[in-house]
Amino acid sequence: MVKARPAAGGGRWVEISPERLRGWLDGFYGRHDGATEEGLLLTGVSNGDTARLHPPPGLADVAHVDALLSGLTRPPRIGLLLARKGAVAVGVAAGVDLVKSKVERFYVQGRTAAGGWSQQRYARRRTNQTAAAAQDAADIAARVLLPYVPGTPTEPADAIAALVCGGDRSMVEAVLADRRLQPLVPLRHPHLLEVPEPRLAVLQEAAVTARRVRIHLLP
Incomplete structure (x- = not known):
C-alpha cells in the first residue's frame, strides 16, 4: 500500500508497505535513469530528485537500503x-x-x-x-x-x-x-x-x- 501527503517545508511524504518497497525503489530508479545511494538517501541521476527513507519503528539502526530491505523481512x-x-x-x-x-x-x-x-x-x-x-x-x-x-x-x-x-x-x-x-x-x-x-x-x-x-x- 502507498499513501502520500504534502510535507511541511516542501516535497511530500510517501508511506510504503514493506511488501511494496522493493518495487517502489525499482520504479524510482527507472523514472530517474538510475540513482546514487548515500546511506538511506537516493538521488535521481536525471534531475537530482531525492528520496530519503525513514525506517519503521524497531529498525532505526539500519544505515543503508540493503540493510533496510533485509530488516523488513524479519519485522521486530x-x-x-x-x-x-x-x-x-x-x-x-x-x-x-x-x-x-x-x-x-x-x-x-x-x-x-x-x-x-x-x-x-x-x-x-x-x-x-x-x-x-x-x-x-x-x-x-x-x-x-x-x-x-x-x-x-x-x-x-x-x-x-x-x-x-x-x-x-x-x-x-x-x-x-x-x-x-x-x-x-x-x-x-x-x-x-x-x-x-x-x-x-x-x-x-x-x-x-x-x-x-x-x-x-x-x-
Whole structure:
C-alpha cells in the first residue's frame, strides 16, 4: 500500500508497505535513469530528485537500503499505545498480528456552553476526569507493555524493539509521565500516528500502519 501527503517545508511524504518497497525503489530508479545511494538517501541521476527513507519503528539502526530491505523481512515486535481522552488501546504487535492487547473506554465530560461559575465547575470536573483517565490508561499500559521491555524476564525474542504512540499528543504524554512507564520512554518512536478514538480495529490498523516505510520526496 502507498499513501502520500504534502510535507511541511516542501516535497511530500510517501508511506510504503514493506511488501511494496522493493518495487517502489525499482520504479524510482527507472523514472530517474538510475540513482546514487548515500546511506538511506537516493538521488535521481536525471534531475537530482531525492528520496530519503525513514525506517519503521524497531529498525532505526539500519544505515543503508540493503540493510533496510533485509530488516523488513524479519519485522521486530513493537509496542502500541493509542490514547485519547475517551479511550486507550494498548498492544504488542509481531508484524501485523497483535499478540497481546487491551482496549478501554473512559468517561470524560464534554465541553459546556454555560458561562461563569458553572463553566468553571464543569472545567474542573473535566480536568479531574481526564487525569483519572490518564491514570487508568497508564495502569493498562504497565500491565500490557512492561513485561515486553528488553531486559525483563521475558524471552529476548519476545521483547519489543520500539514503542509507537498515536492519538492525542497531550494524552499520550500524560500516560507516559507515569513513573512506572519510564522504561518505555527510550523506546518511543518520534512519529505520532493519526488515529480516531481507539478501538480494537483501530489498534489492529495501527499495527499495519506502523510497519510502513516513510519516504520524504523532493521536489
